[in-house]
Amino acid sequence: MVIDATVGAGGHAEALLDAGVGAVIGLDRDGSALDEAGARLRRFGGRFRGARARFSNLAETIGGIGINGVGGVLFDLGVSSMQLDTPSRGFSYRGDGALDMRMGQGDRTAGTVVNTYAEPDLARIIFDYGGDRYARRIAAAIVRARRRREIETTAELSAIVAGAVPRRRSGPHPARRTFQAIRIEVNDELEELAASLPQAASLLEPGGRLVVISYHSLEDRTVKRFMTESTALTTLTRKPIRPSAAEAARNPRARSAKLRAAERGAEDAA
Secondary structure, three states: OEEEOOOOOOHHHHHHHHOOOOOEEEEEOOHHHHHHHHHHOHHHHHHEEEEEOOHHHHHHHHHHOOOOOEEEEEEEOOOOHHHHOOHHHOOOOOOOOEOOOOOOOOOOOHHHHHHHOOHHHHHHHHHHHHOOOOHHHHHHHHHHHHHHOOOOEHHHHHHHHHHHOOOOOOOOOOOHHHHHHHHHHHHOHHHHHHHHHHHHHHHEEEEEEEEEEEOOHHHHHHHHHHHHHOOOEEEOOOOOEOOOHHHHHHOHHHOOOEEEEEEEOOOOOO
């Protein structure tokens, strides 16, 4: 049995079940994702079970359905393609939708961050979570814009960020890092990840494996530190596994992916 802690639309869960894994428990904080995964995986019958849960509630959720140990836990972090491709969810700087960005339920939205956070806090978030060297410029531009009127849509925010930084002829969209930073803040992503990793390790049976796919350095650093410092786990990936050039060409969103894996020893799982 394997826990897919970020089941999304069910792609990884489907691959695991097709490969012969006996059962998969798919978790997600996004109810829409669970509905889609459930429909996709209906052909597997009782071999797939879905449950709505945040990372920080991982062990409680699994214990609540009567499971004490599993052979593996998989995390595929970040925002899903399904979320990015739905403009109304507010995750994408390329579309036009309300400033939401919530992966699940919660009161804080991207609009809350953009329209109420103090300028120094905005700058800190954009720099710390997005790594954007123009964080102060961007924060100042956001505050100037919201003084005129509330910023309501992703298209408005994207244009504000693009106007605050030097023009680029090529490379990623100038709003990419800002949108990433705000999304991380809205969903408490780093705190949730840090809380869930020890819970995932505690659920592993002897020889069970923890596999994490991350997409930016803050996530990867958190995972690497946990796997390195854990006395219960043996790291299996000295360096993260990166997608091949062919895979990145097929799926550009995988270009920044880093996979790390660790295994629980028999004596530690007792």
